[in-house]
Amino acid sequence: MPKIILAIIVSTILFGCSKSEVDKASSVVESKPSASVEPQPSASFSTINGVKTKNIPGFEGVIAERYDKSKEWWAEEHRPKKDAPNVIIFLLDDVGFAQVGSFGGLIKTPNIDKLADNGLRYNNFHTTALCSPSRASLMAGRYPHSIGLGSHALTAMGFPGYNAIMPDSAKSVANYLQEEGYINYALGKWDHTPLYEVSQVGPFDRWPSGEGFQHAYTFMAADVHQFVPVMWNDHTPEPYHKSEHLDKDLADRAIEWITGHKSIKKDLPFMMLWASGSMHSPHHAPDSHINKYAGKFDMGWDKAREQILENQIKLGIAPENTILSERIESNICFVVGANSAILFCPPRGPK
Secondary structure, three states: HHHHHHHHHHHHHOOOOOHHHHHHHHHHHOOOOOOOOOOOOOEEEEEOOOOEEEOOOOOOEEOOOHHHHEEEOOOOOOOOOOOOOEEEEEEOOOOOOOOOHOOOOOOHHHHHHHHHHHHOOOOOOOOOOOOHHHHHHHHHHOOOHOOOOOOHHOOOOOOOOOOOOOOOOOOOOHHHHHHHOOOOEEEEOOOOOOHHHHOOOOOOOOOHHHHHHOOEEOOOOOOOOOOOOOOOEEEOOOOOOOOOOOOHHHHHHHHHHHHHHHHHOOOOOOEEEEEEEOOOOOOOOOHHHHHHHOOOOOOOOHHHHHHHHHHHHHHOOOOOOOOOOOOEEEEEEEEEEEEEEEEEOOOOOOO
C-alpha cells in the first residue's frame, strides 16, 4: 500500500510538468532508499601480500578479485573446557526435609541416600513454600520477588514482583552454561511460566527453551496425572499415552537422551534438570509401592515424627538436645480489624 500511494502522489505532481522538471523529480524519487532494502555494510579495500582484498569488519579471511586468491575464514567455535563436568539436578517436588532416608525419613530411598553419602547434606537450606518461586530462584539464583515470582505462576497478579514475568536480567544457570557450550535438557515439571503463555503459539521466552534448555520433555503445570500425563516435547504437545508411571517414563527418556548425546556429542558436557512431580498431588503410585508400605504409618504422625527425630540425631543432622515442639492448638483465631479475623486450622481441621 505505501508504494502504491507514493506512485499516485508522484504521478499527480509530475502531470503537466516539463521534461527537465520530470527528469529532475524522477531522480529525486529514485534516489530515495526503500524501507524494505537492507542497508549494505560499507567496505574498504586494502592490499595483503600484494592481493587487493575487501575489508569486512569481523571477517579475518581474504576476499580478493579472484577466487584462487581468496581465503576462507570461519569464526572459532566456543567450546567448554575439556574438564567441564556434566551436571544433573534432581528436583523433588513437595518433599519435606525429613522424608528421605538420608535425613532420617521412614521411606526407603537407597539411590538418594547413596548420592548423599558421596556428597554433601545441608541442614540449613531454605526454599519458599511454593513450587513456582522455588524453581525460579533455583534457576536464576535470585530471590523470587526480584524476578516476578513472589507467588505461584498460576495465580499471577498485576503487581511488581507478582506478575510471573521473569525479567531479561534474570538469566538462568542453563543460559550461562549454554553460552559455555553446554547442551541442556529439562525433564518433568516446569511450572514457573505464566499460564497465558502455555500454548503451541507461545511466546516461549519463559519456557525451558527460553531459559537455556535446547531440549525439553515437560508438563507445564503444577501437577499432572502420573499414569496418563499431559506432556510437551519442546513446544509440541506429546500425544496422549498411558505409562507405567511418569517417573519411569522420565527415567527411560533420560537414559535415551544421555545415550544419544554421548554417541554424537560426547565431547560436549551437558546439564540435565530432572524435576519429578510424583510427590505432588495427585498421589499416584504403582501397586507395588502401595503394598510395600501398607500399615507402616498406622502409628500416627506424632509417633512417626519421634522416630524421625531419633534417626536424625543418630545421623548427626539434628543436635542431641533437640526437642520437638508441641502440637498447635486445634484452631486459633486472630482479630485483625473491626470486621476481619483470620482462622488458622491445622491439617486435621478445626475441632
